[in-house]
Amino acid sequence: MTFEVFIQQLLNGLTLGGLYSLIAIGYTMVYGILQLINFAHGDIFMVATYFAFYLVAVFALPWWAAALLTLGLTAMVGVLVERVAYRPLRNEPRISLLITAIGVSFFIENLAIVTVGARPKGFPTPKLMSQVIDLGGIRMSGVSIWVPLLSSVLLVLLLFIVYRTKVGMAMRAVSKDVEATRLMGVNVDRIIMYAFALGSALAAAGGMMWASKYPQIQPLMGVYPGWKAFTAAVVGGIGNIVGATIGGFIIGIAEIMTIAFLPQLSGYRDAFVFAILILVLLVKPSGLLGQSLKEKV
Amino acid sequence: MIMSGRMKLVLNLISIGLVALFVFLADRYFNAYLVRVANTAAIYVVAAVSYNLINGTTGQLSLGPNGFMAIGGYTTALLVLPVVQKEMVWFLEPLVWPFNTFSFPQHLFVLAVIIGGILAAIGGFIIGYPTLRLKGDYLAIATFGLGEIIFVLSNNLIPLTNGALGIKSIPEYSNLWWTWGWAVFTVIVIKNITNSSFGRAMEAVRENEVAAEAMGIDVFKTKLLAFMISAFFAGVSGGLLATLITTVSPTLFSFFMTFNLLIIIVLGGLGSITGATVTAVLFTILQELLRAVESPINIGPIHLPGISGMRMVIFAFMLIMLMLFFRRGLFGQWEFSWDWLYSKLKRKEVAQWQAPLNE
Numbered sequence: 001m002t003f004e005v006f007i008q009q010l011l012n013g014l015t016l017g018g019l020y021s022l023i024a025i026g027y028t029m030v031y032g033i034l035q036l037i038n039f040a041h042g043d044i045f046m047v048a049t050y051f052a053f054y055l056v057a058v059f060a061l062p063w064w065a066a067a068l069l070t071l072g073l074t075a076m077v078g079v080l081v082e083r084v085a086y087r088p089l090r091n092e093p094r095i096s097l098l099i100t101a102i103g104v105s106f107f108i109e110n111l112a113i114v115t116v117g118a119r120p121k122g123f124p125t126p127k128l129m130s131q132v133i134d135l136g137g138i139r140m141s142g143v144s145i146w147v148p149l150l151s152s153v154l155l156v157l158l159l160f161i162v163y164r165t166k167v168g169m170a171m172r173a174v175s176k177d178v179e180a181t182r183l184m185g186v187n188v189d190r191i192i193m194y195a196f197a198l199g200s201a202l203a204a205a206g207g208m209m210w211a212s213k214y215p216q217i218q219p220l221m222g223v224y225p226g227w228k229a230f231t232a233a234v235v236g237g238i239g240n241i242v243g244a245t246i247g248g249f250i251i252g253i254a255e256i257m258t259i260a261f262l263p264q265l266s267g268y269r270d271a272f273v274f275a276i277l278i279l280v281l282l283v284k285p286s287g288l289l290g291q292s293l294k295e296k297v
Numbered sequence: 298m299i300m301s302g303r304m305k306l307v308l309n310l311i312s313i314g315l316v317a318l319f320v321f322l323a324d325r326y327f328n329a330y331l332v333r334v335a336n337t338a339a340i341y342v343v344a345a346v347s348y349n350l351i352n353g354t355t356g357q358l359s360l361g362p363n364g365f366m367a368i369g370g371y372t373t374a375l376l377v378l379p380v381v382q383k384e385m386v387w388f389l390e391p392l393v394w395p396f397n398t399f400s401f402p403q404h405l406f407v408l409a410v411i412i413g414g415i416l417a418a419i420g421g422f423i424i425g426y427p428t429l430r431l432k433g434d435y436l437a438i439a440t441f442g443l444g445e446i447i448f449v450l451s452n453n454l455i456p457l458t459n460g461a462l463g464i465k466s467i468p469e470y471s472n473l474w475w476t477w478g479w480a481v482f483t484v485i486v487i488k489n490i491t492n493s494s495f496g497r498a499m500e501a502v503r504e505n506e507v508a509a510e511a512m513g514i515d516v517f518k519t520k521l522l523a524f525m526i527s528a529f530f531a532g533v534s535g536g537l538l539a540t541l542i543t544t545v546s547p548t549l550f551s552f553f554m555t556f557n558l559l560i561i562i563v564l565g566g567l568g569s570i571t572g573a574t575v576t577a578v579l580f581t582i583l584q585e586l587l588r589a590v591e592s593p594i595n596i597g598p599i600h601l602p603g604i605s606g607m608r609m610v611i612f613a614f615m616l617i618m619l620m621l622f623f624r625r626g627l628f629g630q631w632e633f634s635w636d637w638l639y640s641k642l643k644r645k646e647v648a649q650w651q652a653p654l655n656e
Contacts (some may be wrong), residue, residue, distance in 0.1 A: 037434050088621055095358050096620055098434050099563060102360075103616035106556055110609040118606065158646075230438075271449035274442035281439050282427050 009260045010253070011144045015213065017252025018151030022206035023229035024244040026078075026199030032175040032239035033195050035094055039101035040081055041203060043108040044224015046219060048074040048204035049123065049211040050116055056124045064125045067208060071201045078200025079193050087189070112219035120218040129212040143213045147265070154205055155245055158198065162241055167194055172269060175239060224270055228255070232276040237290025246288060251276070305635050316481055320473045332473060333541075334585055339476035340537050341577035343483045344554075345561040346570055347530030350487055352559075353568035353630075354496065355523040356503025358433070360555055361424065361440035362531045364447035367422050367550035369532025370539040371451065374464045376401050376409035377540060382466050386459055391599060393456045406470040410479075410536040417532025418525045425524040429517060432506075444552060451547040463546025464539075471541040480574075483530050488570055490526065498525050503568070553609075560616050566626030571633040576626075587611060611636035 023045055030038045051073050055066035073252040085104050089097050129142045162168035168193045173181040182188050211217050212227065236243025251273065257267045280287060323335050348362045354625070375396045383392050391397060401409045428439040451458045458464070490496050498519045501509035508518050539545045559581045565572025590607045619626065 025364065035434075037438060085617055085621070092624070094433055095356075095437075096624060098358065098437055098618055100620040102556065102559065103613050103620060106609060107613035107617060110606050110613055113606040114604050114610055227442075234438075267447060267453040271453075274446050274449075277442050278428065278439050281431055281435050285431070285435060289330045 005260075008140065009256055011140060011148075012248060013253030013256035014249065015144045015147045015252070016256055018148045018214075019206045019210050019248075019251035020225070020229045020232045020252050021155060021245045021248025022151050022202045022209075023225060024156075024232040024248045025241055026203045027230050028233040028236070028241055028244040029195045029199045031233070032241075033171065033192055034086070034090070034097070036086065036097050037103060037230070038071055038199075039098070039105040040108055041199070042076055042222035042229070043105050043112075043211070043225075044074060044081070044200050044222070045203040045207045045226060046112065046217070046222030047077055047108065048200075048207035049217040049221070050112065051204070052208045052211065053123060053217060063128075067205075070208060071204050074204035074207075075197040075201040078196040078203075082193060082196040090289055109219055109223075116219065117227075118219060120216045123211040123215040123217050125212045125215045126213070129209075143209070147213065150205070150209065154202060158202065159241065161198070167191070168220045171195055227277075229271050231273050231280075234277055234285075235280050235287055237287030240287070240289045243289035300635055300639055308635050316477060321479045324473050334581060335473060336471060336476045336541050338578045338581040339473070339480040340534050340541065341427075341557075341561065341581050342480040343476075343530055343537065344488050344534035345565070345573040345577040346480075346483050347527045347534070347560045348545075349565070349568065349570065350490070350499075350556045351523050351527040353562055354491055354503065355499040355520060356568075357429070357520055357524070358437040359440040359524065359527070360437050360552075360559075361444035361447075362527070362558055363550045363552055363554040364424075364440075364444035365417040365420060365528040365531035366535030366538070366553070366554060367447050367451055367545075367547075368417040369410070369535030370545045370550060371418050371464070371535075372407045372413035373536030373566040374467045374545045375457075375538045376412060376557055377406060377470060378464065378467055384461075386464055386466070387456070390455050396457075397426065403468070403470055406540065407475070410540075412535055413536035414529040415531040417535070418529040420532075421525040421528025422498050425521050425528075429520045429524060432654075441552070444555065448551055451550070458547070461547060463544055463549070465544045467539055467545070469540060469543050469544045471537050476537055476541070479533060484570060484574060487526075487530075491570065495519070495522070502570075507525055526634070543617055556616075560612055560619075561617065562626075563619055564626050564629035566630060568630040569626070569628040569632060571631065572626055572628035575628070583609065583626075608632060 023041065026041045026044075027038060030036055030041070035274070048070055051070040052066055055061045055069055056063060059066075061069070081104055086097060086102050087098055129146055131142045133140055133142060136164060160168075162171060170181065170186045170193065173184070173186065174188055174191050174195075175253055178188055181191075194270055206225075207222075229248065232247035233244045235250055236245065236247025238244075254276075255269060255273070259269060265272075318433055323332065327335065344362065344366065348359075351357055351359050375392075377400060378386070380397065381398050383397055386392075387397075414469050424440070424443050424555055426437060428443070452461050454460075491499070498509065498514045501512065502516050506516050509519075535550065538549070542549075557580070561576045563572050564580070565574075565576035587608045590611070591605050
């Protein structure tokens with residue numbers, strides 16, 4: 001393997017890692033606040049790609065308008081799911097919430113199969129993403145430049161919201177102690193709604209970039225990226241946003257490098273991720289940056 | 298008002314006789330389609346009742362029964378498929394030794410199913426030993442991940458599973474006697490387990506692990522045993538399914554299977570064997586009835602095209618609604634018992650004669 005190939009694979013890994021990070025943040029924010037594994041998050045990612053597809057290919061909107069509308073619409077879907085399916089169960093055992101989330105995931109997937117069809121659709125990749133760029137001998141598509149760049153911008157923006165604004169402060173407070181936060185006069189329901197909106201919008205951004213990189217969309221496309229992103233969130237320490245970002249890059253680079261160095265194992269690429277997930281859960285469930293939870297009696 | 302043990306035994310034997318009578322009549326008079334439905338219902342009973350043992354009775358949300366069913370299904374298929382067929386199925390890469398050298402004759406079919414169950418239980422031990430130390434949703438995720446790993450393995454281990462093509466033309470050894478026989482056996486075994494002190498320990502673990510531990514229950518051992526028993530019967534149901542529909546493939550044992558079982562036990566009421574049994578049969582019937590929404594319908598001049606995938610939308614919607622508004626399920630944690638029936642009948646009698654004194 002030459003140096004150029006290695007750099008190219010590293011860039012591929014960073015691209016994939018950036019996408020995983022964007023999705024992982026949605027998992028980690030919801031888990032941090034509700035202790036819920038949002039099974040449906042990968043499907044919200046899928047829904048976003050269909051929004052973008054219809055807005056661009058059918059309604060013929062320019063890309064910037066379609067992208068902004070997709071972010072908004074997907075955020076609304078996320079909020080709707082929380083409002084309808086999760087909020088009524090907030091004081092029930094966590095297992096009930098998890099079973100409901102599984103139901104929501106299957107509902108969204110199959111509703112998509114019924115409404116838009118199971119056949120894959122070609123995604124109208126924006127020109128910015130598809131053009132080939134030559135950087136001193138290393139040729140790469142626009143995707144591998146723009147995706148890491150855009151995801152970094154979005155991640156910084158998110159970190160700014162979470163650590164430098166009032167809403168972000170309220171989110172961090174809710175994830176520490178819901179009751180105490182409520183006593184401080186914070187509208188907890190609204191903060192949870194914001195968390196779902198932000199997480200879903202980031203998943204939408206990830207979805208549009210994912211579909212630009214792999215320009216075929218279908219109703220079950222969210223399942224494996226969703227699980228890999230979830231694994232990333234667990235590796236980084238679930239509940240921790242910086243951890244989810246780091247985890248995303250680790251999983252992305254690990255996946256690309258495994259395939260690059262050991263191509264004969266590429267059929268097992270989806271199994272590896274689950275193996276990593278289980279190993280982390282067993283050895284260090286708090287992940288890299290998470291706090292270990294003590295059981296209260 | 299408690300019945301004598303002998304009376305209950307007689308009633309139990311009568312009920313088993315009634316099931317046998319049903320199977321006898323069904324075997325004789327049902328057409329092929331109804332026989333298939335009745336077989337599927339029994340297999341769902343085996344799978345749901347055993348899944349309920351770990352999820353409902355012990356309170357540990359496992360999402361991996363599809364993996365155990367896959368182990369049982371593939372094992373049984375490998376054991377009963379005739380050697381000639383094996384050569385035809387594995388035409389790309391040969392089947393691994395020793396499976397390519399022998400196959401079980403029909404009278405050893407039950408042994409093949411049991412071996413499938415035992416291997417699934419061993420799988421349950423290997424999987425459960427590390428993961429059952431995890432709690433709540435972490436356990437759910439770990440078992441889900443293992444189910445997915447088994448799915449990926451069955452897609453890729455071509456010398457053993459024939460990959461995505463699956464194994465075809467498995468002899469159709471399952472019949473109503475076997476499937477309903479296993480269903481009755483499963484219900485009896487699981488019922489006796491939950492009634493034993495070991496079953497009480499499981500319920501204690503479900504209600505409060507810390508308190509159970511303080512009472513001297515080995516929480517981890519209880520969970521592990523429940524998990525392995527559950528895996529055994531899941532493996533058996535996989536073996537029965539393989540020899541009923543005569544093919545196994547990775548998609549047959551995907552997460553959809555777990556999803557169906559989850560609906561069954563939630564609808565029946567988590568922790569109720571009665572619920573799991575009744576809803577397994579109801580679910581199979583409902584699944585067949587809902588085929589109507591996936592095929593074209595003509596109502597007079599109105600023509601509605603069939604929508605494939607609609608059934609899963611309905612089932613997913615049903616699961617959400619159940620969780621939101623009807624978390625108890627049909628039966629809650631209630632169990633049918635002869636004592637209950639007796640006191641019910643007795644009370645009516647009493648109520649007629651001395652209603653005011655009853656309270």
